[in-house]
Amino acid sequence: MRYPAAMIILGIETSCDDTAAAVVTDRGERRILANIVHTQLDEHSPYGGVVPEIAARAHLELLDPLIRRALEEAEIGFDALDGVAFTGGPGLIGGVIVGTMAAKAIALVHDLPLLAVNHLEGHALTARLTDDVAFPYLLLLVSGGHCQLLIVEGVGRYRRLGTTIDDAAGEAFDKSAKLLGLGYPGGPQIERAAAGGNATRFALPRPMKGRAGCDFSFSGLKTAVRLAVERLGGTGALTPQDVADLAAALQAAIAEAVVDRTSRAIDRFRSEHPAGRTLVVAGGVAANTALRQQLATLAAGAGLAFVAPPLGLCTDNAAMIAWAGLERLRLGLTDGLDFAPRPRWPLDPEAAQAIGAGVKA
Ligand code: KG4
Ligand code: ZN
Numbered sequence: 001m002r003y004p005a006a007m008i009i010l011g012i013e014t015s016c017d018d019t020a021a022a023v024v025t026d027r028g029e030r031r032i033l034a035n036i037v038h039t040q041l042d043e044h045s046p047y048g049g050v051v052p053e054i055a056a057r058a059h060l061e062l063l064d065p066l067i068r069r070a071l072e073e074a075e076i077g078f079d080a081l082d083g084v085a086f087t088g089g090p091g092l093i094g095g096v097i098v099g100t101m102a103a104k105a106i107a108l109v110h111d112l113p114l115l116a117v118n119h120l121e122g123h124a125l126t127a128r129l130t131d132d133v134a135f136p137y138l139l140l141l142v143s144g145g146h147c148q149l150l151i152v153e154g155v156g157r158y159r160r161l162g163t164t165i166d167d168a169a170g171e172a173f174d175k176s177a178k179l180l181g182l183g184y185p186g187g188p189q190i191e192r193a194a195a196g197g198n199a200t201r202f203a204l205p206r207p208m209k210g211r212a213g214c215d216f217s218f219s220g221l222k223t224a225v226r227l228a229v230e231r232l233g234g235t236g237a238l239t240p241q242d243v244a245d246l247a248a249a250l251q252a253a254i255a256e257a258v259v260d261r262t263s264r265a266i267d268r269f270r271s272e273h274p275a276g277r278t279l280v281v282a283g284g285v286a287a288n289t290a291l292r293q294q295l296a297t298l299a300a301g302a303g304l305a306f307v308a309p310p311l312g313l314c315t316d317n318a319a320m321i322a323w324a325g326l327e328r329l330r331l332g333l334t335d336g337l338d339f340a341p342r343p344r345w346p347l348d349p350e351a352a353q354a355i356g357a358g359v360k361a
Contacts, residue, residue: 007082007329008033008074010106011322012067014099015091015119016145017043017050019062020318023074023081024326030129033074035312035319038062041184048184049174056094063102070318078110085325088116088335089342091145096341104337115325116335120347122320123282124152129323130309136276138269138304140262140295143283143316144170144185147216149265150347151273152280155327160351161265162214169254169285172218176225176250180243181235190247191288197241197248202228204253206260214265221253255291259298266302279304286314 006027013020017040023033040058044050071077086103089096100116107114123141127133139150147164167175170187177186182193204224207217225246229235232242262279269276279299286292292308299306313319328334346352 004082007326008076008080009115009322009326009329010067010070010081010084011117011318011320011325012063012084012086012099012103013119013122013316013318013321014059014063014095015087015089016095016316017055018316019059019066020316021063021067021070022318022322023070023076024129024319024322026326030132030323032129032319033076034070035317036066036070036073037312037317038066045184048178050092052092052094055092056098059095059098063098067102067106078106081110081112083113083115083325083329083334085115085117085321085328087119087122087321088339089118089345091119091343093341093343096343100339100341104339108337113329113334114337114339115328115333116339117321117324117328118345118347119321120146120148121156121158122324124150124158124347125155125324125327126282126309126313126320127278127280127307128327129319130313131307133278133280133307136273137278137280138265138276140258140265140279140281140286141283142169142258142281142285142291144168144174144285146283147218149214149262151269155331156333158347160346160348161268162216162261163351164216164218166217166219167222169216169218169258170283172221172250172254173285175222179222179225179229179235180246181238182243182247185284187285187288190251191290193244193247194251194290197244197246199245199248199252201245202249204228204249206253206256209257209260214261214268216257216261218254218257221250221257225250251288251290255288255294258291259294262295263298263302266298266304270302277305278307280307282309282314284315287311
């Protein structure tokens with residue numbers, strides 16, 4: 001089968017707590033024709049975190065009208081599409097199943113190529129949609145579910161240099177925010193609180209700093225925040241200044257740890273790919289201004305261009321899934337209607353195996 005030289009792709013994202021649909025094209029130029037995200041904040045915030053069953057039910061209710069709205073915004077019908085891309089994993093399986101079934105139904109009814117996209121691949125390739133970044137590049141993926149350093153060598157060709165051995169960076173923000181009595185999601189709230197804080201009042205650890213390799217660890221940091229809160233008399237006893245100072249200390253510790261790991265990854269990237277030119281950051285935590293600034297400085301010092309997609313494309317969205325699907329379709333990498341949703345799906349299976357079962361995909 002031959003595929004058109006320029007395409008319009010529908011993307012569907014349902015792997016966590018965002019229900020999203022988008023339409024992306026490379027006709028003429030790379031463009032997002034529609035990008036709708038419904039963040040299930042009201043659904044989950046009473047619980048201080050994402051509840052998988054509630055997420056799956058909400059995806060089921062929200063997705064069909066959202067897809068219809070995305071097509072309306074793009075001013076096209078199903079007949080104009082060249083393919084349908086969806087997040088096939090990794091993620092909360094109930095939600096992934098909802099997106100997979102919707103995509104399969106559309107592909108079947110409208111006789112379209114089906115494109116199962118790894119959620120992480122969506123984040124990984126976003127910089128090519130926004131900035132046309134050439135392969136190979138070094139990617140730092142920092143989100144609520146993932147914390148990885150990868151060399152992106154091509155579509156479907158990812159080499160993992162490091163990952164977290166426990167929590168993701170976003171989890172450290174979210175769990176610490178809960179300890180500080182701040183709402184969910186914690187990252188933006190910590191950033192806001194940190195603006196009025198003194199980062200040196202509390203000495204928090206810089207996990208893994210100076211260690212060989214590029215792996216991350218954040219659970220010790222969360223414990224250190226918990227101990228500091230307990231010493232102050234517990235969450236209820238914290239003054240606004242305590243919260244601000246702890247938030248500032250936490251943000252500084254996470255940024256310093258991430259920058260240290262990334263600087264090691266840059267050394268490896270440059271020795272293996274002397275022609276590589278770019279450091280890309282993706283994932284929700286990349287929305288953090290302090291972290292972005294420090295990474296920009298690090299990249300500049302290493303002679304690399306620094307690319308951070310706009311905030312709305314750093315956090316979960318379906319434009320990134322549509323774009324990854326488009327890149328896959330260009331190469332003829334389609335999937336069958338028998339594709340099975342995957343709760344775990346490492347981008348680099350070799351690295352995932354080498355490091356052991358305890359590490360998140
Ligand atoms: O990529 P994303 O939307 O979803 C996942 O795939 O996880 O990332 C969400 C994560 C949450 O943990 C949230 O607290 C964090 O990104 N986050 C931030 C900021 N904005 C979102 N962390 C730190 N600073 C921010 N400004
Ligand atoms: Zn994500």
